Amino acid sequence: EAQVTQNPRYLITVTGKKLTVTCSQNMNHEYMSWYRQDPGLGLRQIYYSMNVEVTDKGDVPEGYKVSRKEKRNFPLILESPSPNQTSLYFCASSQWGEQYFGPGTRLTVT
């Protein structure tokens, strides 16, 4: 089954404790992207990648890192999480336009 998976689905952590949210797709898509969704602000793009070893900043990249060492995986790294990064995070992948979204990761930073 074609899908985008994210782990973990829910995470509560403390300020400053490094964390990684994994994203994996099995569709051999070249384009992958991370978004955060906040009430009243809609979906905002954090980082995206057009192919292996190619990553670019979206609209809200501060406080995040990504890597794309292989086509299927696009982890989101928060080196020193802060409370303003509490949000719902979505990973997505696409090949020719239509994006397929993962199930979301709800992150709370206290």
Place this chain on the structure above:
Amino acid sequence: ILNVEQSPQSLHVQEGDSTNFTCSFPSSNFYALHWYRWETAKSPEALFVMTLNGDEKKKGRISATLNTKEGYSYLYIKGSQPEDSATYLCAYESGNRDDKIIFGKGTRLHILP
């Protein structure tokens, strides 16, 4: 700053009625316009990707039109059903060789039985 606006923010429609809503986006450096349907507690699902001015796409009772010169797209739902209740998002993809995607804040559609 690229801005994608959707209106209305929220809409209540009687079951069986038809409805439409708008997405406006920058007309410069246009590459594609995406529509997504997002049900509560689920992930957004792609409805349409539109690239050509004048394009019209249809999926069942839902259709969309695109005007890239003036920077707007309409989404139409014919004969609304309860299962159409969702948030409808549009997203603008720029052709500036950067492939950024900017989402609107969505139109929340409620179908009244």
